[in-house]
Amino acid sequence: MAFYDSPLRKRAARVMDGTMLLIVVLVVVQVWLLMASVESWLAGHQQVALPAMLLSGALFAGCAGLLALSRRTDRAARVGGTGERREV
Amino acid sequence: MSGNPGRCPKEERLWREEFSVSSAEQAYVERRQFSRFLVLTSGAMFAGQVWLMAKSWVAKAGSVVWPRQPVAAVGELPVGEAKVFQYPGPNDNCLLVRVSETQYAAYSQKCTHLSCAVIYSAEKRVLECPCHQGYFSIDDGHVVQGPPPRPLPRVELEVSGGQLIAKGMSVFGERERE
Numbered sequence: 001m002a003f004y005d006s007p008l009r010k011r012a013a014r015v016m017d018g019t020m021l022l023i024v025v026l027v028v029v030q031v032w033l034l035m036a037s038v039e040s041w042l043a044g045h046q047q048v049a050l051p052a053m054l055l056s057g058a059l060f061a062g063c064a065g066l067l068a069l070s071r072r073t074d075r076a077a078r079v080g081g082t083g084e085r086r087e088v
Numbered sequence: 089m090s091g092n093p094g095r096c097p098k099e100e101r102l103w104r105e106e107f108s109v110s111s112a113e114q115a116y117v118e119r120r121q122f123s124r125f126l127v128l129t130s131g132a133m134f135a136g137q138v139w140l141m142a143k144s145w146v147a148k149a150g151s152v153v154w155p156r157q158p159v160a161a162v163g164e165l166p167v168g169e170a171k172v173f174q175y176p177g178p179n180d181n182c183l184l185v186r187v188s189e190t191q192y193a194a195y196s197q198k199c200t201h202l203s204c205a206v207i208y209s210a211e212k213r214v215l216e217c218p219c220h221q222g223y224f225s226i227d228d229g230h231v232v233q234g235p236p237p238r239p240l241p242r243v244e245l246e247v248s249g250g251q252l253i254a255k256g257m258s259v260f261g262e263r264e265r266e
Contacts, residue, residue: 016119023126030133034140041140042200043238044259049137049144056137063130067123074120 012077019070023063030059154244154256159184159194162250168210172197175243175254182243183208183215184252187226192252194243195229201236215240229259 037052159173165186173194175182181197185208195215197205204219214232215224222234229240244256 016123020119020123020126023123023130027126027130027133030130034133034136037137037140039237041144042259046144046147049141053134053137053141056134060127060130060134063127067127070120070123 008077012073015073016070019066023066026059026063026066030056033059155254157254158251159243159245159254160252162247162252168208170208173254176257181205182254184243184245185215185226187213192245193226194245194252194254195224195240196243196257198240199236200231200238200240201234206240 033052033056037048040048155176157175160171165171167186167188170183170185173182173184174180182194183197184194187193199206199217199222201220201222204217206215206217209216213226215226220235222236223232224240225232229242231239239259241257241259243254244258246253246255
């Protein structure tokens with residue numbers, strides 16, 4: 001049980017919650033962006049497609065980066081100080 | 089009481105041992121699984137934007153070829169009347185309106201809100217969507233009032249040999265730039 005109470009595990013859990021929340025926010029922004037750009041595109045404003053694509057790409061990269069961060073933290077917590085692999 | 093009454097309990101226990109994964113365990117989603125799913129969703133949104141960009145490039149390259157199609161004879165319609173025709177495909181209803189003695193206008197009949205069929209109101213000089221009271225200008229198809237988010241696509245017309253010919257479609261934003 002000591003593993004579950006360890007500061008490393010608590011930190012990993014906090015990082016996981018935080019990144020998940022941020023990813024949710026970024027995905028919601030992306031959904032809104034796609035909806036708005038499709039609407040504009042159908043109205044004939046085709047010039048919005050490029051900046052919207054770049055912004056969406058940046059948001060996707062942000063999401064992937066946050067996932068990588070949470071996985072790294074998770075891995076560090078699983079291995080812990082003992083080097084033994086544990087399920088969080 | 090569970091299981092088949094025709095089978096003995098021992099047989100059922102064996103079945104449970106063979107398939108030992110419970111549905112509750114299957115439905116459980118870990119935070120890291122949920123995060124991965126969200127990132128996949130994010131990738132799908134990005135793919136959607138790339139698709140939109142690709143469509144813009146294709147449209148810019150001018151690869152869309154509109155058919156030329158006779159719609160009506162000049163003078164066939166009385167002033168203030170409208171006629172439904174199909175353009176560019178057989179399932180794409182459009183509306184031809186004789187606005188004045190010399191002026192004709194044609195628009196897609198599909199409302200840009202929820203695709204109801206628009207009708208021409210001669211006294212108000214607007215195209216009206218009866219479903220949610222959306223109104224479009226007969227002059228250029230822009231939204232005058234109501235919930236539609238964008239203008240009606242316009243059918244480009246040409247007079248040739250006493251016939252009104254549909255030769256393409258454009259939307260309000262495209263016409264602004266031309």
